[in-house]
Amino acid sequence: MGDVQIRTSADATPAADVDMSTSLGRLDVPDPVFTASGCAAAGRELAPFNDLSALGGVVTKSIQVDPRSGRPTPRMAETPSGMLNSIGLQGPGIDAFLAKDLRWLADNDVRAAVSIAGGSVEEYARLAGRLRGQPVALIEVNISCPNVEDRGHVFACDPNAAAAVVAAVKRNAPTSVPVFAKLSPDVTDIVAVAQSCVDAGADGLSLINTTLGVSIDTVTMRPTLAGITGGLSGPAIRPLAVRCVWQVHAALPDVPLMGIGGIRTGTDALEFVLAGASAVQVGTVIFNDPSAPSRISAELRTALAARGFERLRDAIGLAHRPPAIRVPEEADPLGDEQPEPDPVRRHVSFDDASTVTFEAERRRDNASNVTVNEGNEGD
Amino acid sequence: MTPVQVQGEVLSVKQVGAYLSMTVVASGVAEQARPGQFVAVAVGGDDGAMLLRRAFSIYQVAQRGVYGGTVEFVFSVAGKGTAWLAGRRPHDTVDIVGPLGQPFALPKEPARCVLVGGGYGAAPLFSLSDALRKRGCRVDVVLGAATADRLFGALDAKRMAASVAFTTDDGSYGEQGRVSDVLPEVIERTRAEVVYACGPMAMLEAVTRVASESYGGAGIPVKVAVEESMACGVGVCMTCVLPVVGDDGVTRMTRSCIEGPVFTGDRIRWDSLGAVPADALGAMAQFSTAGQMAR
Numbered sequence: 001m002g003d004v005q006i007r008t009s010a011d012a013t014p015a016a017d018v019d020m021s022t023s024l025g026r027l028d029v030p031d032p033v034f035t036a037s038g039c040a041a042a043g044r045e046l047a048p049f050n051d052l053s054a055l056g057g058v059v060t061k062s063i064q065v066d067p068r069s070g071r072p073t074p075r076m077a078e079t080p081s082g083m084l085n086s087i088g089l090q091g092p093g094i095d096a097f098l099a100k101d102l103r104w105l106a107d108n109d110v111r112a113a114v115s116i117a118g119g120s121v122e123e124y125a126r127l128a129g130r131l132r133g134q135p136v137a138l139i140e141v142n143i144s145c146p147n148v149e150d151r152g153h154v155f156a157c158d159p160n161a162a163a164a165v166v167a168a169v170k171r172n173a174p175t176s177v178p179v180f181a182k183l184s185p186d187v188t189d190i191v192a193v194a195q196s197c198v199d200a201g202a203d204g205l206s207l208i209n210t211t212l213g214v215s216i217d218t219v220t221m222r223p224t225l226a227g228i229t230g231g232l233s234g235p236a237i238r239p240l241a242v243r244c245v246w247q248v249h250a251a252l253p254d255v256p257l258m259g260i261g262g263i264r265t266g267t268d269a270l271e272f273v274l275a276g277a278s279a280v281q282v283g284t285v286i287f288n289d290p291s292a293p294s295r296i297s298a299e300l301r302t303a304l305a306a307r308g309f310e311r312l313r314d315a316i317g318l319a320h321r322p323p324a325i326r327v328p329e330e331a332d333p334l335g336d337e338q339p340e341p342d343p344v345r346r347h348v349s350f351d352d353a354s355t356v357t358f359e360a361e362r363r364r365d366n367a368s369n370v371t372v373n374e375g376n377e378g379d
Numbered sequence: 380m381t382p383v384q385v386q387g388e389v390l391s392v393k394q395v396g397a398y399l400s401m402t403v404v405a406s407g408v409a410e411q412a413r414p415g416q417f418v419a420v421a422v423g424g425d426d427g428a429m430l431l432r433r434a435f436s437i438y439q440v441a442q443r444g445v446y447g448g449t450v451e452f453v454f455s456v457a458g459k460g461t462a463w464l465a466g467r468r469p470h471d472t473v474d475i476v477g478p479l480g481q482p483f484a485l486p487k488e489p490a491r492c493v494l495v496g497g498g499y500g501a502a503p504l505f506s507l508s509d510a511l512r513k514r515g516c517r518v519d520v521v522l523g524a525a526t527a528d529r530l531f532g533a534l535d536a537k538r539m540a541a542s543v544a545f546t547t548d549d550g551s552y553g554e555q556g557r558v559s560d561v562l563p564e565v566i567e568r569t570r571a572e573v574v575y576a577c578g579p580m581a582m583l584e585a586v587t588r589v590a591s592e593s594y595g596g597a598g599i600p601v602k603v604a605v606e607e608s609m610a611c612g613v614g615v616c617m618t619c620v621l622p623v624v625g626d627d628g629v630t631r632m633t634r635s636c637i638e639g640p641v642f643t644g645d646r647i648r649w650d651s652l653g654a655v656p657a658d659a660l661g662a663m664a665q666f667s668t669a670g671q672m673a674r
Binding site: 038039040041045046048049061066067069071072074075076080081082083085087088091093226235284285286287288289290291 | 382652
């Protein structure tokens with residue numbers, strides 16, 4: 001990424017010139033935009049509003065071994081720039097899914113990223129096995145499910161449980177199909193869970209799933225949702241999601257990531273790409289704008305062109321590059337030598353007696369990357 | 380019928396009794412719409428904080444001018460989203476998706492029909508009445524509301540129906556009581572063969588019961604358009620579900636946006652609204668009590 005020229009002006013090259021292709025493990029796709037699980041059913045309902053075959057793919061609603069009714073209503077509550085849901089993974093079960101939904105996706109040349117969910121490691125393994133010989137482009141493992149064999153503890157919140165699921169899926173899944181684990185942000189150390197999933201064989205990671213919330217109806221003075229807690233999604237969680245992508249990409253720069261969380265525009269998608277995502281998924285915003293996946297793909301292309309990119313791949317993780325070095329106006333007349341930068345001070349004291357500590361870390365390209373290592377220092 | 384998404388120009392926002400009526404140029408929606416279908420409208424603008432679409436049944440459509448068809452829907456200001464809609468002015472743009480959902484099925488042969496509406500839920504009944512009368516059906520109407528100013532379409536109903544009965548909860552117009560109080564008499568008097576209804580869920584349940592118990596328990600078919608809370612309107616969010624018995628006798632948590640909003644009344648598990656019946660396909664015992672699990 002070191003040789004990329006970045007233009008900050010908006011003098012766009014024609015949008016069509018941007019190569020939008022990307023790679024997710026063994027899977028190469030012509031476009032980085034996918035629909036997110038649980039926000040597109042199995043794709044068909046969005047066909048009137050999007051050219052689904054032109055997208056990276058459709059991530060299906062999480063499919064389980066048996067049909068599931070889901071939870072009682074109300075299942076949804078609108079919140080500022082987001083929503084809470086407690087659908088309860090309503091779905092037809094793997095048999096009906098393969099016969100109807102997956103068949104429809106294949107017949108319409110839509111790349112199917114199949115999300116699977118289970119209540120035990122064995123269920124995940126069975127589901128992965130059922131996908132052998134099926135037209136599946138990618139498997140996304142929804143590990144934000146309660147483990148019935150461990151008092152309902154969520155797999156995604158325990159690095160060992162998450163790894164056990166991923167390993168079981170990898171053992172049973174078709175070998176040519178990349179397996180992505182979808183991580184929950186409701187953990188203390190998302191890098192630890194990410195590392196654990198990768199060590200267990202995950203070809204990539206999708207992040208993030210929803211984060212738990214509660215809404216109280218002040219008229220009834222009861223929880224708004226029948227399920228009490230719900231998953232918070234939408235633009236409200238975008239900075240949380242970008243942070244997770246940032247941290248995981250910084251720790252595991254060679255692992256392909258799918259960025260998910262409140263993407264509403266092409267520049268929102270670009271944030272995730274710059275933070276380290278090789279692809280993005282559009283979720284809750286589909287409820288607001290059913291044509292959002294295609295629109296965001298077009299907007300991302302325009303945003304990349306406006307910044308001088310010829311390839312999406314060149315933008316992946318670019319926000320992690322070292323800070324630009326300012327060249328003084330009266331530069332060396334030879335003009336071909338970079339002046340030595342001032343040494344970086346690790347401790348800066350301010351006149352209000354506060355101190356900000358900087359920490360320099362070595363990155364794989366040996367460039368020095370300076371990050372502010374102090375949380376919540378904003379206003 | 381393929382739904383379309385259009386950036387529609389607002390032609391008018393009018394006060395109609397206690398309600399508002401908005402007319403939008405929505406080419407492609409108007410031309411395809413059939414009685415009972417609805418539109419899903421985005422509120423708050425492209426960068427607003429309200430993400431969920433508001434669903435409104437279509438009151439009427441028209442072919443007008445060079446801009447294409449127009450769609451008119453009725454709403455009341457119940458929260459921030461509808462307040463935003465109420466603040467739209469002519470030439471503003473609203474993002475509208477439609478037509479959505481299953482329309483009212485019409486009798487193949489001329490039949491005597493009673494149309495029952497509650498509040499502004501009556502809106503889709505007027506285009507339904509036109510369609511029924513084109514088929515040679517007799518149309519009688521029952522309109523009910525809490526108060527007189529919340530009766531929607533009283534004049535239209537008087538103009539088009541063979542007879543109209545009004546009820547209000549407070550007796551400020553028509554008979555004091557509920558539509559289901561007068562419906563048995565209307566069915567008997569008009570020798571009705573079909574009932575259509577649109578309005579609050581409790582009203583639809585009562586209307587379904589009356590229709591099923593009519594003619595000494597023989598019963599007549601009743602088609603109801605439900606008002607379930609929706610997030611997307613297009614079938615992807617799974618929030619607008621209700622327990623409905625399928626042709627195979629199996630109860631499923633069924634999307635009211637795709638399979639509905641019009642259902643045959645006696646197919647809805649009215650006693651289980653807001654719950655998952657234990658015999659529903661894929662019902663989980665732990666959801667009979669409030670769940671605590673992550674998605």
